[in-house]
Amino acid sequence: PTTTEMLNLTDVHSYYGHIHALKGISMTVNEGEIVALIGGNGAGKTTTLRTISGMMKPKHGTLTYMGQNAAGIPAHIIMGRGMSHVPEGRRIFKDLTVRENLEVGGYTVTDKAVIEQRIQEGFGFFPRLKERENQLGGTMSGGEQQMLAIARALMVNPKLLLLDEPSMGLSPLFVEAIFDIIVKLNKERGMTILLVEQNANMALEVAHRAYVMQTGEIKLSGKASDIAQDESVRKAYLGDE
């Protein structure tokens, strides 16, 4: 099978004011892959996703998405090209119902029938959202809000889905459910997924390839199964002594 590169970062540097958060990141995501980005607190994982989705402009380096420059292109334009970003901390609209949150997620979709079809698809992935269709987002549990945030991101039927810590703060049952959906989206829809996770064990289990970040740099990359066996990774992120 031929490999098509969907995302490419070459020597990307990003800053918050004077803070040099990404110090020359190079990585690729190919069509159809699940790629995991793991690493400790403050390593720069969230910043990498923000840079990719156009929320931050890299100061140096090249960033392409679907073969086109994406560096510093506004987030809504990148989204229009088929990239969806579920940020850390599930920013759902607390005062809107579950259904309304999904409708807002599909605001760039003009065909009402398509919007309805995607809402129903979202309910298919997350039956609990259907049960709670008219409940206010803010009154949903943490796990339910995470499901809603993912379902909302799926309203644009993205080619590339960026997920920032989808398992954060969730009970084991919900973690299981979220990872199942990630695998399903990839296998059944062919969706390409870039996954940032503190839960490195789970991330490496579902991912094809992985990158390990430390203080703004990529320290290690390779097949997820190889990274999971790496001794330094096991000690630092997988809880081995």
Ligand code: ATP
């Ligand atoms: P975590 O797993 O703790 O969320 P992370 O790997 O996602 O960490 P980032 O959030 O990307 O890391 O942070 C990378 C660096 O950039 C850190 O040193 C952090 O303090 C800094 N940083 C992040 N956001 C900001 C901001 N808004 N202003 C200033 N510095 C920031």
